[in-house]
Amino acid sequence: MTTTRTKIEQMSAEVVDSNPYSRLMALKRMGIVENYEDIRKYTVAIVGVGGVGSVTAEMLTRCGIGKLILFDYDKVELANMNRLFFQPDQCGLSKVEAARITLQNINPDVVIEVHNFNITLVDNFDVFLNRIKEGSLTNGPVDLVLSCVDNFEARMTINMACNQLSQTWFESGVSENAVSGHIQLIIPGESACFACAPPLIVASSIDEKTLKKDGVCAASLPTTMGVVAGFLVQNTLKKLLKFGEVSWYLGYSALTDFFPKMKLKPNPTCDDSYCIQRQREFNAKPKEDISAPEQAKVKEVVHEDNEWGISLVDESVDTEESRTHVQLTEGVTLAYSLPAATSIVEDVPSGEVDESEQSLEDLARQLKSM
Amino acid sequence: MTRFKPSNIMDESSKKTLSSIPLLKTKAGPRDKDLWPKRLKEEYVSLIEYVKNNKAADNDWFRLESNKEGTKWFGSCWYFYNQLKYEFQIEFDIPITFPTTSPELALPELDGKTAKMYRGGKICLSDHFKPLWARNVPKFGIAHAMALGLGPWLAVEIPSLVDSGIIKYQEKSES
Numbered sequence: 001m002t003t004t005r006t007k008i009e010q011m012s013a014e015v016v017d018s019n020p021y022s023r024l025m026a027l028k029r030m031g032i033v034e035n036y037e038d039i040r041k042y043t044v045a046i047v048g049v050g051g052v053g054s055v056t057a058e059m060l061t062r063c064g065i066g067k068l069i070l071f072d073y074d075k076v077e078l079a080n081m082n083r084l085f086f087q088p089d090q091c092g093l094s095k096v097e098a099a100r101i102t103l104q105n106i107n108p109d110v111v112i113e114v115h116n117f118n119i120t121l122v123d124n125f126d127v128f129l130n131r132i133k134e135g136s137l138t139n140g141p142v143d144l145v146l147s148c149v150d151n152f153e154a155r156m157t158i159n160m161a162c163n164q165l166s167q168t169w170f171e172s173g174v175s176e177n178a179v180s181g182h183i184q185l186i187i188p189g190e191s192a193c194f195a196c197a198p199p200l201i202v203a204s205s206i207d208e209k210t211l212k213k214d215g216v217c218a219a220s221l222p223t224t225m226g227v228v229a230g231f232l233v234q235n236t237l238k239k240l241l242k243f244g245e246v247s248w249y250l251g252y253s254a255l256t257d258f259f260p261k262m263k264l265k266p267n268p269t270c271d272d273s274y275c276i277q278r279q280r281e282f283n284a285k286p287k288e289d290i291s292a293p294e295q296a297k298v299k300e301v302v303h304e305d306n307e308w309g310i311s312l313v314d315e316s317v318d319t320e321e322s323r324t325h326v327q328l329t330e331g332v333t334l335a336y337s338l339p340a341a342t343s344i345v346e347d348v349p350s351g352e353v354d355e356s357e358q359s360l361e362d363l364a365r366q367l368k369s370m
Numbered sequence: 371m372t373r374f375k376p377s378n379i380m381d382e383s384s385k386k387t388l389s390s391i392p393l394l395k396t397k398a399g400p401r402d403k404d405l406w407p408k409r410l411k412e413e414y415v416s417l418i419e420y421v422k423n424n425k426a427a428d429n430d431w432f433r434l435e436s437n438k439e440g441t442k443w444f445g446s447c448w449y450f451y452n453q454l455k456y457e458f459q460i461e462f463d464i465p466i467t468f469p470t471t472s473p474e475l476a477l478p479e480l481d482g483k484t485a486k487m488y489r490g491g492k493i494c495l496s497d498h499f500k501p502l503w504a505r506n507v508p509k510f511g512i513a514h515a516m517a518l519g520l521g522p523w524l525a526v527e528i529p530s531l532v533d534s535g536i537i538k539y540q541e542k543s544e545s
Binding site for chain 2: 074119120121122125151152153156157160195198217271335336338339350351352353354356360363364366367368370
């Protein structure tokens with residue numbers, strides 16, 4: 001016998017077996033979240049519905065998020081079955097369509113919008129921009145964009161869009177060897193954008209020389225992806241519902257169970273002109289108006305009797321003392337170094353192209369007929 | 371995220387290959403309505419020069435053309451192994467973030483035949499390619515992606531695909 005659940009108008013805190021929200025609303029009674037039902041007002045865009053994105057979407061759906069907008073151009077394949085969420089009988093369906101069916105069945109209260117296209121292509125980028133700008137339940141900007149993509153090009157595309165729209169987003173990723181990952185909160189102008197520095201790598205304590213890449217592009221584990229999706233949604237909930245402390249950058253090294261944390265400042269010479277513009281706006285703001293994600297109120301928990309003398313020790317370390325934007329915490333390195341903006345290319349021995357007198361059409365024809 | 375090695379990203383043979391490709395000057399992608407035609411012109415000139423030099427060096431190995439806007443590219447590339455010519459369709463799009471990110475070159479006929487490929491037949495590039503590209507924005511263009519990305523990929527993958535019997539030589543009618 002199959003049970004399908006009908007839509008629920010109002011989130012109830014009533015503790016009965018038939019209420020899918022009772023354990024979530026209990027967060028209010030316990031004083032963790034003040035306003036849990038506000039989650040229904042929020043819209044989150046998830047870009048990439050693979051190993052991380054699909055699990056992220058499921059968690060947010062079960063949490064009762066207001067609306068999800070999913071972007072992915074890929075199809076479900078048997079090769080995806082080492083990861084969570086998708087089922088073998090969904091092979092051949094587009095990932096966004098398969099996800100829509102499953103998610104809608106889990107929680108029909110969530111509004112789900114899907115886009116089956118590649119955001120990095122010229123023809124699709126304007127639609128992508130528009131859905132971030134006008135995709136919310138009230139046709140305004142979405143509340144958060146979550147990047148769950150698996151490649152540099154797509155991350156740079158999301159970065160470009162979010163810098164232009166001044167849209168807060170989380171970047172996330174799992175390394176190609178499947179044993180490290182990260183999440184990163186990016187508020188254009190306030191924190192480093194994804195283009196401010198070369199990609200970051202969490203030290204995995206593997207000797208690069210012993211890492212064999214022959215014959216394969218990428219490995220993946222459901223565990224690492226689940227951990228990263230968990231971090232991503234946990235911080236999404238904290239950011240949206242304003243509880244606890246939101247991490248700027250949180251890394252994960254699976255081999256050593258090491259979790260580096262830090263905040264990255266924007267690069268004043270960032271290549272992205274919208275990032276520079278956002279930095280200028282941020283710097284012009286009076287500083288007390290800035291809502292730092294860390295400023296969330298944490299009520300001090302006082303226990304009436306504490307006969308064992310137990311107290312909580314703050315173990316967080318301030319990593320913000322650095323002046324330079326590429327000051328990294330221990331265990332995180334840059335994927336590569338870049339020459340300073342003013343330096344000449346030292347790598348390449350050839351000359352520059354000559355200004356051509358020929359028209360674009362003539363050149364196109366010449367290339368074609370070679 | 372891809373793992374990169376920070377140093378030794380340019381060996382002597384790559385340097386030699388690169389010396390025959392003119393560098394580009396204009397940092398503009400397909401979104402930059404005013405500057406894109408200028409960049410596209412530079413791409414054409416650079417590619418024409420590279421193909422000319424390849425022919426002169428008896429190392430002609432690809433043809434490319436684009437749509438009118440210069441955003442979609444297609445053509446063919448070939449590789450000689452044991453005196454036999456193996457030829458493949460090539461296609462790629464200019465991404466919205468070009469030239470900050472390189473185009474993702476694809477050989478759709480080989481999709482699913484090698485693990486050194488992402489979905490859609492996009493070739494899996496070496497650890498060296500992306501850092502090298504990033505260090506040379508906006509000077510690298512399509513010709514550089516071909517020379518440093520696809521060229522070395524074919525040289526490793528085609529012999530291995532042929533030796534393992536995954537691809538077979540096909541007599542092509544001369545056109």
